[in-house]
Amino acid sequence: MADRGASSSGALSRKLGHFAPLSVEDVQILDNLGTSDEHFEAHRDIVAEGEVPRSMFVLKEGMACRYRILPDGRRQIITFLIPGDLCDLHVFLLKAMDHSIAALTPVRLAAVSRDQLMDLAVSRPRVSAALRWSTMQEEAMLRERIVSLGRRDARGRLAYLLCELLWRYQAIDMVEDHTFRLPLTQLELADTLGLTPVHVNRVLQNLRRQGMLILEHRTMVLLDVDSLQEIAQFNSNYLHLGGAPEEVRRFFERLELERQHGRASTEAS
């Protein structure tokens, strides 16, 4: 865990670097974002449903999840948060959280105040644009989870989740040789996939026996990503990576112009 943990530093800048060209300065600012440095043990709530959120934070190390518990006690995990993930850009608008966020492993995170964020929006247009991009990608992932739960069978759901995690960990340089840490119990996987732990186990066995993956000591090796993608009917459209089109370039130019105007008039006043 320690070895992987080490490489999770700078995850946010690495992630955002895929969305927009960041300067050395941008990267530095992102890596030092956040005033405090908070720790949470595994299985502790970071934010609980019903609380009034105090601030936003960046996950620096470990794994967390958003989840909701139904009155009958069933739990659904909505998203995983991995290093570099933000929570939550709009949160300060909320009356009360409609879901909880919990640490799945020991977690280190940095709180980011609204002021910091607003400063960023003014002084670092590219960063701010990349952040919005990242938010959009998160939404796309939510939509894709809906597709998964609604229209994929158990194998497909698991395969899909693994492809997604591979992809996300790759974006923050935490994959080596198709291998990444997956510090989740089968119960937690089940609560994510809308299945029972027993059935998750069976599907996992099935994929193991077909030589698609190895999972031991919380380490996942994806041996046959192509087959997994096929089982998952994986389509990376929604990830919004790759070169930005013409319109996007114009967007950046425009943004920068606007910001310069804004700053000029602020300095003048």
Add this chain to the structure above:
Amino acid sequence: MADRGASSSGALSRKLGHFAPLSVEDVQILDNLGTSDEHFEAHRDIVAEGEVPRSMFVLKEGMACRYRILPDGRRQIITFLIPGDLCDLHVFLLKAMDHSIAALTPVRLAAVSRDQLMDLAVSRPRVSAALRWSTMQEEAMLRERIVSLGRRDARGRLAYLLCELLWRYQAIDMVEDHTFRLPLTQLELADTLGLTPVHVNRVLQNLRRQGMLILEHRTMVLLDVDSLQEIAQFNSNYLHLGGAPEEVRRFFERLELERQHGRASTEAS
């Protein structure tokens, strides 16, 4: 349809009015938002996956949905769009749509350009805040759909969807006597709920026989909302309605101050 259609005018301002106190001027601007006035027949794509989105729009009349088709042909409907719904605040950042939007009934919508939106953000802080709120609520609905598909059985999913729709139509004054138009086929319901049309039919029969609803001629009457909410394990936390807390009030004050600064300096330049 015509009678209901008539009452869908001004849906956006009615919806946003729940999030922030709007002036008469605000309402007027919202109701006249959008340059063009486009029509789509039922079952036509409004935006197709892979397209580069040109502009954002407001749904004025009718019903639409976001959906995705898997390679094997299965369809999952992700959200319904009803009058007053926007699509999509960030869309102009996208490289390409990762899902499609289709008209489910004949649809009337107004395109809104980015410039219009930016003007709004500058000149109408309350409107702009309400819009962000509304976006957050949409996200909350996505999360809740994940919970539904992951952890509710067929009855629960249907009951939940009906409660949600009742609630959304109420917010735009399109419910009378627990009755609203539900212009969906059972196939479309099935593609939303992650079920087969046959099973949707059975569940519908079941709820009918228990006297919980009447559905005929595309008109839904919810006779026993309490029971439905119980079946659905409905929790209206996520809807973010009701009075805003202290922090939110401060947020508005701050916003207005910022905007005044902004405008003053712009005028000066």
Add this chain to the structure above:
DNA sequence: CGCCACGTTGAATTCAGTCAAAGAGCGTGG
């Protein structure tokens, strides 16, 4: 060593899917 949480496996059950056929509603055109 023994606890405890997690993983694994089997057998019985159940919820939802599949296949198939018939009925109802609606618009069109003869």
Add this chain to the structure above:
DNA sequence: CCACGCTCTTTGACTGAATTCAACGTGGCG
């Protein structure tokens, strides 16, 4: 006005994927 064709709804019988219940295995840790 009725017949036809279409889509949508309804119902039944059968199948199958996933759950439930239950037991046993296993590995880490005080």
